[in-house]
Amino acid sequence: MLDNLxxxxxxxxxxxxxxxxxxxxxxxxxxxxxxxxxLQSDVNVRLVLEITKKLKDRSLNESPPPGLSRKDHIVKILYDELAKLLGNETEFSFKAGKINKVLMLGIQGSGKTTMSSKLAKFLTKQGYKVGVIGADTYRPGALVQLKTMCEKANVEVYGEENNKDSPQIVEKGLKHFENSNLDIILIDTAGRHKEEQDLLDEMKRISKVSNPDLALLVIDGTIGQQCFNQAEAFHKTVPVGGIVITKLDSSAKGGGAIAASAATGAQIMYIGTGERIDDLEQFSPTRFVGRLLGMGDIQAVLDLAKRLESEADDVRLKRISSGKMNMDDFYYQLEEVTKVGSLRGFLDNMPGLSGMVKDDQLDQMEGRVERWRYIIQSMTKDEKADPDLLNSSRIKRIARGSGWSEHDVKELLKNYKNSKSMMKASKGRQMQGALRRMGLG
Incomplete structure (x- = not known):
């Protein structure tokens, strides 16, 4: 993503x-x-000059806080100013006890239908019950595409193949879902050019029928600074509550798209980072900048540290950091990784590990982590507390109980021992150092 920048x-x-x-x-x-x-990433010249002026003024005039070197403080200033350039943290949240209606807007080719499917999957994984209305009557095959993609997330799609009246489809779709105990309904709409009056009129009519809680504008990240004009045109028609930027994985203009969108005042809420249905993430300027600067997703690391602190008792933390952890602690760490998201996302967010592991290796690692969780669940309480008890007959029993091979059980034990040794050797110094460099530790 945004490799040149x-x-x-x-x-x-x-x-x-x-x-x-x-x-x-x-x-x-x-x-x-x-x-x-x-500038090479297509960020507006005025914004670039503004950010570098602040960077220079603060670097020359601010004194570093106690415990932070001047070099590290300058890096922190750059981090802060880039984060400000890219907008605010998302504050919107879906309301409980009602159906939240989300209207998906955007011109043709922006990736609305794909994004509707991705967002349906993303929200389902967050525990919401989601339904989708396919109201794109302009593009042939849009409804079929939407249904095919939403099937992967087990999300129901309402649409009418032969009806060309989009507002009517939305009205009937809302009635169809009204007693289905849903939390969120996503409404996929048609797209033409942003200046086509019939598109804007149709958006007004759909908005009137649906009375959405949130209008999300989907913008193609490859168009760079032009995002500003596009967002402005839609915003005048239907108040845009949030922006979704797609195709960031392949764009040299991604920085311009994000900066221009942020300049409209609407919050960037989600970004598409690849072609797979899971390649969607909630946008956070501070996390995004952390990854750009090679410092990892500092906030994710902080969140993980907070969870470890609040959920785990002092004894567990001492055991893990001193390298005396048992299999229960190792299982706990695997669970923490899955809470953060996929292993792919976790490694990409960790300082120093971003981009270090190839995609095919990551897929193998994710498969292993899933296997290991089943294997550990098949161990007795004594075996988890003291993995040294695991002799060949116990390994055979665990393999049978978990449904995996003895080789898989031995592989888990080997990785557990490696992890234990590494913890003992580092005693958490690397993570603490990364946080300190950001002035956060």
Missing amino acids: KTNLRAAIKKIVSSSGIDEELIDELCKDVQRAL
Whole structure:
């Protein structure tokens, strides 16, 4: 995602970190490097000059907080200013005890239908009951595509193949779902060009019929700065409550798309990061910038640390950090990873690990983690407390009980021992160091 911007920003930071001392000339050089990186990613010139002016002023005039070096403080300032450029944290939340209606808007080719399916899957995984109304009567095959993709998420789609009256389909769809105990209904609409009056009129009529709780504008990330004009045109027709940016995985203009969307004042709520139905994430400027700068998703690491602190007792934490953990603790860590999301997302979010593991290796690792959880669940309480008890006959019994092979059980034991040794060797120093570098630890 946004590889050029990522590479250029990291190169700029490397100059600061590896320098022997900080002076005005070095800060000027950093500002030029950041300007070049943002302009190449199609960020608006005025915004680029604004951010680098703030970066220079703060770097020259602010004193680092206690415990943070001047170099690290400058990196933190860059992190802060980039996050501000990309908008605010999402504050919207779906209301409990009612059906939340979400209207999906966007011009043709922006990826609305695909995004409706992805969002349906994403929200289902968050525990919501979701239904979808297919009201795109303009594009042939739109309803079939929507139904095919939503089947993967076990989400019901209401649509009428031969009805060309979109507002009527929406009205009938809402009646169809009104007693189905749903939390959220997504309404997929048609798209033409943003200036076609009949499209904008149709959006008004659908909005009147559906009275949505949230209008989400879907924008193609490859169009860069043009996002601003597109968002403005739709916003005048139907008040846009949030923006979804698609195709960020393949775009050199992604930075421009995000910055332009943020400049409209509507919050960027979700970003599509790939072609798979699971390639969608809630947008957070601070997390996104953390990944761009190669510092990992600092907030995700902090959230994980908070959960460990609040959910685990002191004894468990001491055991894990000192390398004396047992199989129960190892299982607990696997569970924590799955709470954060997929292993792919977790590794991408960890400082220093982003992009280090290939896709095919990640798929294998995710499969292993799933197997290991079943294997650990097949162990007795004593075996979890003391894995050294596991001799060949116990391994055979666990393999039979879990439905996996003895080789899989032995592989788990090997990884458990490796993890234990690594914990003992590092005692959490690496994560603490990463947080300290951000001024957060």
